[in-house]
Amino acid sequence: MTALEIDGLSKAFGGLRVTRNVSLAVAPGERRLIIGPNGAGKTTLFNLITGELTPDSGKIKLFGRDITAAPCRRRAHLGMARTYQIITLFPRDTIVRNIMLALLGLSPLRWNALRDLGSQHALVAEAGAVLARVGLVHIAERPLGETSYGERRRVEIAMALAQNPKLLLLDEPFAGLSVDERRDVQKLLLGISREVTVVMIEHNMDVALELADHITLLHFGEVIVEGTRAAVVADPRTREVYLGV
Amino acid sequence: MSHRNAQYAARALAIAVLVSLPVWIGNSYYINIASQILIWAVLALALNLLVGYAGLTSLGHASLFGIGGYAAAMMLAAGHGHALAVPVALIVTLLASAVFAVLALRATGIGFLMITLAIGQILWGIAYRWASLTNGDNGISVSSRPAPFGLSLAAAPAFYYATLLVFLLAVASMAVFVRSPFGASLVGTRDQARRMTALGYNVWLIRFLTILFSGFWSGVAGLLFIYYNQFISPQVVALTTSAEALLMVISGGSGTLLGPIVGAAIVVVMKNVVSAYIERWNLVLGVIFILIISFMPEGLVPGSVRLWRAGWQALRGKNVATARAAGAPEASR
Amino acid sequence: MSLWLTLAVNSIALGGLLFLLSSGFSLIFGLMRIPNLMHGSFFMLGAYLGVTLLARGVNFWVAALVSTAALALIGGLIERVLLRRLAGDPLPQVLLTLGGAFIVADLCLLLWTGDPWQPGTPEHLRGVVQVAGLYFPLFRLVIVAVGLIVAIALWLLVDWTRLGAKIRAGVDDAAIARVVGIKVSQLFTLVFALGAALAGFGGVMGAPYLSVYPGLDFEMLPLALIVVILGGTGSLLGALVGSFLIGFLYNFGQAMFPDLAYVILFLPMLVILVLRPQGLFGKVVP
Numbered sequence: 001m002t003a004l005e006i007d008g009l010s011k012a013f014g015g016l017r018v019t020r021n022v023s024l025a026v027a028p029g030e031r032r033l034i035i036g037p038n039g040a041g042k043t044t045l046f047n048l049i050t051g052e053l054t055p056d057s058g059k060i061k062l063f064g065r066d067i068t069a070a071p072c073r074r075r076a077h078l079g080m081a082r083t084y085q086i087i088t089l090f091p092r093d094t095i096v097r098n099i100m101l102a103l104l105g106l107s108p109l110r111w112n113a114l115r116d117l118g119s120q121h122a123l124v125a126e127a128g129a130v131l132a133r134v135g136l137v138h139i140a141e142r143p144l145g146e147t148s149y150g151e152r153r154r155v156e157i158a159m160a161l162a163q164n165p166k167l168l169l170l171d172e173p174f175a176g177l178s179v180d181e182r183r184d185v186q187k188l189l190l191g192i193s194r195e196v197t198v199v200m201i202e203h204n205m206d207v208a209l210e211l212a213d214h215i216t217l218l219h220f221g222e223v224i225v226e227g228t229r230a231a232v233v234a235d236p237r238t239r240e241v242y243l244g245v
Numbered sequence: 246m247s248h249r250n251a252q253y254a255a256r257a258l259a260i261a262v263l264v265s266l267p268v269w270i271g272n273s274y275y276i277n278i279a280s281q282i283l284i285w286a287v288l289a290l291a292l293n294l295l296v297g298y299a300g301l302t303s304l305g306h307a308s309l310f311g312i313g314g315y316a317a318a319m320m321l322a323a324g325h326g327h328a329l330a331v332p333v334a335l336i337v338t339l340l341a342s343a344v345f346a347v348l349a350l351r352a353t354g355i356g357f358l359m360i361t362l363a364i365g366q367i368l369w370g371i372a373y374r375w376a377s378l379t380n381g382d383n384g385i386s387v388s389s390r391p392a393p394f395g396l397s398l399a400a401a402p403a404f405y406y407a408t409l410l411v412f413l414l415a416v417a418s419m420a421v422f423v424r425s426p427f428g429a430s431l432v433g434t435r436d437q438a439r440r441m442t443a444l445g446y447n448v449w450l451i452r453f454l455t456i457l458f459s460g461f462w463s464g465v466a467g468l469l470f471i472y473y474n475q476f477i478s479p480q481v482v483a484l485t486t487s488a489e490a491l492l493m494v495i496s497g498g499s500g501t502l503l504g505p506i507v508g509a510a511i512v513v514v515m516k517n518v519v520s521a522y523i524e525r526w527n528l529v530l531g532v533i534f535i536l537i538i539s540f541m542p543e544g545l546v547p548g549s550v551r552l553w554r555a556g557w558q559a560l561r562g563k564n565v566a567t568a569r570a571a572g573a574p575e576a577s578r
Numbered sequence: 579m580s581l582w583l584t585l586a587v588n589s590i591a592l593g594g595l596l597f598l599l600s601s602g603f604s605l606i607f608g609l610m611r612i613p614n615l616m617h618g619s620f621f622m623l624g625a626y627l628g629v630t631l632l633a634r635g636v637n638f639w640v641a642a643l644v645s646t647a648a649l650a651l652i653g654g655l656i657e658r659v660l661l662r663r664l665a666g667d668p669l670p671q672v673l674l675t676l677g678g679a680f681i682v683a684d685l686c687l688l689l690w691t692g693d694p695w696q697p698g699t700p701e702h703l704r705g706v707v708q709v710a711g712l713y714f715p716l717f718r719l720v721i722v723a724v725g726l727i728v729a730i731a732l733w734l735l736v737d738w739t740r741l742g743a744k745i746r747a748g749v750d751d752a753a754i755a756r757v758v759g760i761k762v763s764q765l766f767t768l769v770f771a772l773g774a775a776l777a778g779f780g781g782v783m784g785a786p787y788l789s790v791y792p793g794l795d796f797e798m799l800p801l802a803l804i805v806v807i808l809g810g811t812g813s814l815l816g817a818l819v820g821s822f823l824i825g826f827l828y829n830f831g832q833a834m835f836p837d838l839a840y841v842i843l844f845l846p847m848l849v850i851l852v853l854r855p856q857g858l859f860g861k862v863v864p
Contacts (some may be wrong), residue, residue, distance in 0.1 A: 050443055076445035088440045090433060101433050104426055105444030113427035120426070163444065302669055304676075351852045355668055359613055359803065363848050366800050370840020377837060484796060488676055495673070528684035534677030538670045539663055 001064045003028040003167055003197035009048055009058030011221075018044045019055070020221040026167075026214075028063075029194040033212035033229075034201045037242060041221035042201045043085055046169050049199075050082050051075050062167065077106060079166035083156045083173060085201075089144055095155055096140040099127035102162040127162070134158045134188055150181035157188065168192070170200040174207050182207050209233070217241060263409055273401035277473075280405045282513045283412040284469045289493035289505035290419055291462035296491070297499030298423060299455050300435030301349075301357050304487050305365030306463055309345060311482035312368060313338035313464035314471040318385040319378075327391035334468055335461065342460025346453045353438075365487050372479040384478030387471055398472070408469055415462050419502060422458065431455055485527070492530060496537050498544025507546050583712065585829050591718035591787060593825030594725030598780030599798055600805040600817045601732055602773025608749040608812025609769050612668045615675040616656070617777055618799030619682035624649050624778025625790035626690050629697050632785075638700035642782040646775045653774025657767045665763070679795060687792050694791035721783055728776070729818050736814060745769060749812050777802075801828070804847040810856055 004026040011019040018041045026032045034042050047053040049060060051072035060068050062078055070078070090098050100123055104110040109120070117123075131137040134154040144152065153173065160168055173189070174182050186207045192198060202208035215232040217225040219241045225232050232238055267276050288310055295301045313334035320330040349360045372379045379385070390398040398404045422428050433441045434448045441448050471477045480486065489512060497508025512530075519529050541548035599621050606614045624645045631641035656678060664670045699717045706713045736742035747755040748765050756762045781790070788794070801824060809820025824843065831842035 052439065052443065072442045073445050073447055076443060082443055084440070088437055090436045092432075092436065097429075101429060101441075102444055104430065105441070105446050109426050110430050110446065111427060113422050113425045115426065116421075116424045117426045117429050118424065159440075159444075302673075348848060348852055352855065355611065355613065355672065356851070356855060358669070358672065359807070360848065360851050363800075363803070363807075363844050363851065367841055367844040367848065370844065371838075374839050375837040485680075488680070491673070525684040525688060527680040528688075531677040531680030531682075531684070534680070535660065535674055538674050538677070539660065542670055 001028070002026060002061070003030065003063055004049070004199065005059075005061040005064075006049070007059040007061075009045070009060065010056050011044060011048060011053060012056055018221050019048060022058070022218070022221070022223055024216055024223065024226065026197055026199055028197055030197055031211050031213045032197075032199045033208055033215045034199065034218060035203070035205075035208075035215060036218035036224075039220075040218040042218055043171055044221075045218070046082060046171055046201065049169060050080060076163060079164075080169070081160040081163040081165035081167070082169035083160045083171055085171040085175060087149075087152050087156055089152060089155055089159070091144050094141050094143050095136060095147065095151075096124065096127045096131065098144060098155055099130050099158055099162050100124065102159040103127060103130075106163060130158050130162045133161060133191075135184070150177055150184075153177060153181070153185065154188070157185070161192075165196060168196050168198045170198065170202075172201055172203065174202060174204040186210065260413070266409075267402040267405055276401040276405050278513065278517055280401070280408045280473060281517075282510045283405075283408045284466050284473060285490070285493060285513055286506045286509035287412055287415045287466035287469070288463055288490050289497070289509045290415060290502065291459045291466065292490050293494045293499055293502075293505040294419065294422075294431075294455055294459040294462075296494050297501075297504070298428065298431050298435065299452055301353065301452065302491070303349070303361040304358050304484070304491065305345070305349075305361030305363070305368075306459075306490050307482045307484070307486035308365045308368040309338060309342055309460040309463040310467040310470070310486065310490070311372070311477070312341045312467075314467040314477045314481060315372065315379060315385070317468055318387055318471060318477045321387055322385055327389075331391065331468060335464055338460055338464030338467070339457060342457045342464075343453075345460065346456035349456070350449060350452055362484070362487075365482065365484060369479055369482045369484070372482050379479070382479060384476055387475040387477065390472045390475065404473065408473075411465060411469060415465065416502065416506075419462075423502065427451070427454075485530075488534075489530065492534055492537075494544075495542075496533065496545050498546035498548070500543065500547055504544050504546045508544070511545070581833075585833055586826075587714055587718055589826040589829040590822060591721045591825070592828060593822035594722040595780050595784040595788070596801055596805055596821035596825055597725045597729060597818055598783060599777050600802040600809075600821055601728070601814055602776035603802040604806045604809070604811060604814065604817040605745070605769050606773040607806060609745060609752070610661075610668075610671070610766055612671045612675065613803060614770075614773065615672060615799065616678045616682065617773070617802050618795035618797070619679045620649055620653065620774045620777035621781040621784075621798045622686060622790060622795040623652070623682055624781030625785045625788075625794065626686055626695075626781075627778070628782030629695050629785050629790055630690075632697045632700075638703070642779060645782045646779040649778030650771045650775035654767050654771035656774075657770035661770070662763060662766070665766075679799070683792065683795055686795075692792050694789050695785075696789035697786050699786045717786060721787065724783060725821075728779075729814070732814055741768075800844070804843055807847045808850050 002025045006022055006024050009019055009022045010017070022045060034045070036042055044053065048055050051067070051070060051074075055068070058068070059066060062075065062080060065078070067075055067078065090101060093101070100117070103123055103126055109123070128137055128140060131140050134157055136151060136154055136158065139147065139151065144155070147155070153176070157170070157173060160170070170189070173185055177185060182204065189198070189211055198211075200208065200211065209229060212229045214227065215225075215229055216223055217232060217238055224241055225235050225237050227235070266279055270276055270279070288306070292303065292306045295303050316337040317330040317334035320333055321327070345361070345364055348364060349357050352360060373381060375381070390404065392398060393407070396403065398407050430441070430446055430451055433446065434451055438448050467481070470481065493508035493512045494505050495508070496511055497506065498504030515529065515533075516526055519526055523529070537545070543551070599617065603614060603617045606612065606617075627645040627648055628641045631644060632638065636644075660674055660678070661671050664674060703717045703720050705716050707716050707719060736745060744755070744760045744765055747758070747760055748762050752762050805817060805820035805824050808823065809816025809818070827842060827846070828839075832839045835842060
């Protein structure tokens with residue numbers, strides 16, 4: 001059984017075909033890297049997978065289950081989590097509060113309008129544990145507005161990890177990070193257990209390649225090359241797409 | 246912890262002042278003004294659940310304010326007692342809120358505003374034109390106030406205490422609401438609706454239930470209002486009423502529970518004071534609107550706090566800017 | 579039969595007025611993405627100014643022109659001085675126009691008192707016209723004719739001039755228009771002034787027919803809203819079609835279901851907002 005299976009996925013905006021008949025299959029525990037020049041439709045593909053966008057045609061299966069018609073929120077409950085290319089956090093809250101919101105999303109507690117959220121100690125503790133995994137527990141109480149960009153990137157990842165996902169979609173997790181920060185995030189990602197399947201979009205080849213088992217190269221919304229890391233790197237079409245030669 | 250204790254002390258003091266009000270304000274004119282402030286505060290608080298906490302600005306809340314009132318007035322005019330009229334009015338309000346929510350939630354932002362405006366105008370149009378149903382511009386008189394447990398509310402102090410009780414219940418329920426996980430999820434939908442969906446929340450349902458909660462208290466405020474005036478007219482569901490409620494929220498500040506209360510006090514006092522000197526209340530209303538939106542968009546309560554802090558720090562010679570500059574550069578947004 | 583005919587004539591006359599009112603509203607909404615809640619106020623203010631001039635014996639068309647110019651100036655100032663400070667966030671701008679509407683309402687009450695004012699139909703536009711054996715009041719036909727002339731002029735402006743191209747670009751994507759070098763802020767001021775002018779002109783044209791009175795502003799504003807929502811935001815064709823549609827709905831609705839007159843108007847608007855937010859011909863989704 002595959003972790004994620006996409007079959008003939010297509011999406012057009014007016015006359016612009018952003019995703020063209022994309023098919024791919026990711027095995028459980030696999031590390032899949034999706035690359036491609038700007039405008040290749042990578043983030044759109046993610047949005048289609050998570051359900052934030054509705055495809056014009058095609059199927060999506062999550063661990064064998066057809067989720068094409070499932071609304072976005074349902075997919076989160078089925079074990080899908082994602083990070084965003086542009087940091088999408090809750091700016092007026094503290095870091096730990098951000099994580100608590102991520103944890104609540106899958107908990108029946110989110111419908112409770114009577115209890116005080118601040119005194120839900122179990123939840124706070126769990127949030128702390130997630131923050132420890134990304135090395136941010138020492139600044140848990142800091143308001144998000146007072147954090148650095150690198151710290152916010154890690155909060156982004158923590159939000160997704162908090163959901164205990166079976167499929168983790170990372171959209172350019174290294175974007176805008178310094179060399180040191182990139183190494184930290186790389187260590188973090190390498191440390192994720194193989195019980196989680198990871199699909200990652202990234203431009204930063206030096207850090208991303210090490211994480212990838214298989215690579216899918218997208219261009220103009222189509223799959224151009226796909227295969228093991230070594231195969232795709234060596235493939236002449238890859239160079240053609242990126243350098244036009 | 247002393248900040249916490251200070252908050253408790255302040256609240257206890259405020260409640261003590263409110264409870265003892267009729268004692269040290271003997272004049273029933275001013276006691277009535279206090280009642281009015283409390284009634285409008287409940288409406289402003291209810292509206293602020295949407296404006297401040299859900300991030301949805303409604304220009305049609307007068308409809309939820311008045312529809313229950315009209316239902317009650319019509320039931321009373323038909324000969325039924327308060328014991329039936331009040332629950333019926335509240336049920337009507339809840340149903341209306343549900344319809345309101347289903348229609349308005351088709352959009353957010355400006356679209357939401359326009360749909361609520363349209364709904365408000367429809368209800369006003371019905372109240373104004375369908376004279377056989379609502380008595381049109383002549384309004385409906387309410388001959389008596391309810392007498393819960395046999396206690397008459399005809400006198401100003403008695404009505405004030407009843408209103409105060411309802412007000413405190415409203416504030417308490419809303420305080421619990423905003424501190425709850427549901428309240429946190431509501432604020433989450435305000436700040437990052439898209440992420441909330443990806444986190445597993447049902448954003449539409451969260452907003453829908455909030456509108457019901459907001460509508461309920463708006464309707465309660467409306468009932469208090471018609472019992473206070475013992476009269477209801479289309480003015481209650483007019484655009485100016487929705488606008489005044491919004492002004493209360495905006496002027497007091499939409500981020501907190503205190504803001505709308507302060508805003509209600511300001512608007513009610515201004516309205517009563519101004520009308521003694523100038524007839525043109527709407528002119529003053531409009532000018533205040535423009536001034537606040539232009540210069541203190543976060544509202545008087547947060548704005549004043551901001552100015553106070555800035556002034557205090559300027560006195561101490563500290564530079565506020567350098568403290569914040571510690572944050573690293575942000576990525577492109 | 580004659581009742582229906584009268585209603586029909588009144589409907590197209592109202593349609594013409596509504597077009598003058600809502601074309602500006604549509605342009606402002608399309609370009610600036612804000613429903614201008616002062617639009618009814620502009621209509622009423624134009625009517626008051628025009629009627630004041632008429633009362634002093636000024637020629638009707640001169641009065642209309644002067645009022646229109648005055649409203650253009652007022653609209654431009656409001657945009658430049660007040661709205662521009664809040665550029666980027668439509669919600670505060672909408673609330674600012676609401677505040678402005680309240681101010682204008684009370685100012686008019688102060689300046690012109692609460693009595694309604696109906697100027698007589700101008701001399702040279704009085705009387706009836708006979709067409710195909712039926713009699714039509716001349717002035718109502720003039721209103722329609724003027725409305726259509728303005729419609730054509732606006733269409734020429736928007737579709738055939740450089741300014742129009744800039745406006746259309748701004749409506750499509752203001753951010754990109756800026757990047758391409760279009761001075762969008764100036765465009766905002768211009769379009770807001772133009773919208774105010776059109777509304778004011780409509781007010782003067784309509785004065786002999788509708789009269790002018792306190793409350794006219796908040797009666798006309800919802801009509802502009804309905805026309806533009808129904809016809810489609812950002813579309814002049816939509817404003818044209820919507821105006822006549824609403825003109826008919828309003829008059830026939832009032833005659834047949836007086837109790838539900840308001841509901842008949844707002845219900846279609848609500849239905850469209852809910853089912854097809856961009857209206858019949860619109861490009862912009864509110």
